[in-house]
Amino acid sequence: MKKRLKINGFIMFIAVVLAASFPAIFFHYKVEGIFEELTEVSGIALILLGQIFRVSARGFKSEHSQEGRSLIQGGPYALVRNPMYLGILLIGLGVVLMLFKWWVACIFLAVFITRYIVLIFKEEKKLLALFPEAYRDYCSRVPRILPRPATFVKGDISGYLPVKLSWLKREVGSILAVLFITIFIESRGDIKTKGLWAYAEEASAVLVTIILFVGLVVYLNKMTREGLKRDVSTKSKTI
Numbered sequence: 001m002k003k004r005l006k007i008n009g010f011i012m013f014i015a016v017v018l019a020a021s022f023p024a025i026f027f028h029y030k031v032e033g034i035f036e037e038l039t040e041v042s043g044i045a046l047i048l049l050g051q052i053f054r055v056s057a058r059g060f061k062s063e064h065s066q067e068g069r070s071l072i073q074g075g076p077y078a079l080v081r082n083p084m085y086l087g088i089l090l091i092g093l094g095v096v097l098m099l100f101k102w103w104v105a106c107i108f109l110a111v112f113i114t115r116y117i118v119l120i121f122k123e124e125k126k127l128l129a130l131f132p133e134a135y136r137d138y139c140s141r142v143p144r145i146l147p148r149p150a151t152f153v154k155g156d157i158s159g160y161l162p163v164k165l166s167w168l169k170r171e172v173g174s175i176l177a178v179l180f181i182t183i184f185i186e187s188r189g190d191i192k193t194k195g196l197w198a199y200a201e202e203a204s205a206v207l208v209t210i211i212l213f214v215g216l217v218v219y220l221n222k223m224t225r226e227g228l229k230r231d232v233s234t235k236s237k238t239i
Contacts, residue, residue, distance in 0.1 A: 059167030
């Protein structure tokens with residue numbers, strides 16, 4: 001097992017132990033109202049958006065990295081230099097919004113920055129050694145982890161987040177696990193005090209968010225396939 005995974009696993013283990021040992025300190029108490037519903041839907045949306053970034057980044061890298069012999073600059077890597085870490089950030093913030101008190105988000109961000117900034121600097125050093133000129137140019141054009149707002153205004157986001165169903169299949173287990181475990185923990189109070197039927201209204205909002213997520217994935221997959229067809233057509237005309 002990679003050292004990175006061991007450290008991340010240890011951090012998650014400590015976080016789970018602390019939250020389970022002191023639930024009154026970390027978990028928020030459910031308050032009925034529009035703010036609560038918006039917070040939950042926003043949390044789910046961030047989790048799903050983060051998963052799209054992970055799927056797109058891992059899938060695109062696996063098809064274009066050429067075993068580390070080329071510098072990837074397209075797809076999600078044209079939006080930010082570390083789309084995988086951006087996905088993890090969005091997923092973590094989504095979980096915090098759904099389950100924990102607001103100040104836990106500050107702790108999460110502090111841990112995230114402390115942990116991943118070290119990894120990012122190490123990776124950047126390696127890439128700079130492998131691709132000196134190309135990587136310097138790439139860094140001057142693409143932000144490290146947070147996309148520029150102007151990017152979303154200028155063009156179609158599908159160009160930055162290609163998604164293939166084959167990529168999604170490899171990640172579907174982790175996507176569903178994170179989503180359903182988070183929803184179950186968040187809804188445990190409702191289920192215990194009011195029963196499953198009382199949770200139906202809240203679950204409907206969750207379902208709408210998931211449907212929108214599926215629609216976005218289908219759209220991105222369609223645009224990815226059309227982009228590949230255009231590339232093949234262009235190459236055939238050139239030949």
